[in-house]
Each structure stands twice: as structure tokens, then as C-alpha cells.
Amino acid sequence: MRGGCAIGSSTIPNADHLPLYRLAQIYSRQGVVLDRFTLADWVGRAAFELRLVHDALTADLKQSTKLFMDETHAPVLDPGARRTKTGYFWALARDDRPWGGTVPPGVVFTYAPGRGVQYAERILQGFGGILQIDGYAGYNRLIAPGRIGPDIQLAHCWAHARRKLIEITRTGPAPIAEEGVTLIRDLYAIEAEIRGSTSATRLAARQERSAPILASLDHWLQYNWTCPGSVPVMWSGIFASSEIARIHFPSVESPTPRSDAT
Known part of the structure; x- marks a missing residue:
């Protein structure tokens, strides 16, 4: 029971954008009483255990010769401030299927507290190749003279x-x-x-x-x-x-x- 609920409490909020308090209400209607603090603890534990999967997928993607990258903002709880703050999920993706590629597609999301390109540099560390991006000027830092690391070629959208x-x-x-x-x-x-x-x-x-x-x-x-x-x-x-x-x-x-x- 606990394992199934833990999986659901980790998947549903992310896949369906459903807050934990609403998930607790859904369980309650089915006669299952779960405090949202318990659900939050399960989500945190699941995320900890999945770090190895996240790291392995990131490493696999960075072996590619071309990747896509984008960032999107997300509200994040700001304890004590009685409001949310803005965080960012950076997506790194590969999909070679449109041009007959045989490498399986994949995408990994990495949370960062800001949109500064230093977070992109950290995620891309070790990657060299073509990076498809939008028009965000911050990415120019990835091709700045004197930058240390494999060469990156920007492909704009x-x-x-x-x-x-x-x-x-x-x-x-x-x-x-x-x-x-x-x-x-x-x-x-x-x-x-x-x-x-x-x-x-x-x-x-x-x-x-x-x-x-x-x-x-x-x-x-x-x-x-x-x-x-x-x-x-x-x-x-x-x-x-x-x-x-x-x-x-x-x-x-x-x-x-x-x-x-x-």
C-alpha cells in the first residue's frame, strides 16, 4: 500500500500538476487518510532515490552530438514569505527521429533557482556539439572566447x-x-x-x-x-x-x- 501510494504521490503532482493537498483530498474521498506532510516526505524520498536515474540520463544525453535546451519558470514555495518565488526547470532533450536517427529520444529536467546561463553551463558541462536554443541572449556565453570546455555550436530556432x-x-x-x-x-x-x-x-x-x-x-x-x-x-x-x-x-x-x- 505504502509503495503504491508513494509512487502515485510522486507521479501525479508532476504529471498532472496537482498540488499535494488536492491529492490528499482525493485519497480522503476513498477512505484513505494521508497528511500532505506525509505525501511531501514520500515525494522527497522518491526524488532522492531517483537522482541516480537523473544523473545517468543526463550523462547519456550529453554524449549526443546535438541537443535541444530550453528553460521555463515555475512557482516555488518560499517558506516564511507567505508567497511563492520563481524557480526554473531547464530541459535538455534529444530527439533524432524526425531525421531517421536510431538513438532513442530522451529529456531530462534540472531545477535551478534562476535563469542565469551559469545554470545552463553547469548542466552542459562536458557536452560538445550542436545546441538548439531560442533567442535568449544569455546562451551567447556558451560560445564566448576563452570559455573552457568542449566547443558548442548554437543553432537558433x-x-x-x-x-x-x-x-x-x-x-x-x-x-x-x-x-x-x-x-x-x-x-x-x-x-x-x-x-x-x-x-x-x-x-x-x-x-x-x-x-x-x-x-x-x-x-x-x-x-x-x-x-x-x-x-x-x-x-x-x-x-x-x-x-x-x-x-x-x-x-x-x-x-x-x-x-x-x-
């Missing part, structure tokens, strides 16, 4: 670059932003078509079909950034929020908009 353009198109007529969205959509279509193919097939398709689209995107950025009639606020928002130029086109800087642009 197209969805984050596209999102700011989508937001602009929803505010009214925005032909420049719509053109950018269309070009990115064309890239998405190619990726959907070649997903699951061999690496050689994907490389050939990207060189033949995607490279010209990327060249068009590069031209679109450089031309529209400085052309008369562009809106400085729009471009500063794109560069600051989605960082399209810095992420995908290092040749495009973020200069002060032209004084004749409106």
Missing part, C-alpha cells in the same frame, strides 16, 4: 525568428513582414518534405532548394532595413525580439535606422 513577423502581420497591412513570413514558410515546406530522409538527401535538398531561399531572406533583410519607407520601430522590434539578423544572417548588423525612413 526559426520559430522564434518567425514569431515577431507574425505578430506584425496581425496588427494590419504589413507587406514587408508578410514577405518574410512567406519566405520562411517556403523553408518549412521543404523541411516537411524531406523529414525522415537520410542526411545526404536532406543536405542535397537544402543546398539545391533552401540555399536560394536563404539568399532571398538575406537580401530581404538588408534591403528593407535601410530602404526609405521602412518603419524603424518595426525593425528594432524584429532585431531585438527575434534577432533574425544576428541569429541567421551574421552579415546583417543592427545599425541605427536611416533618418529618412518613416
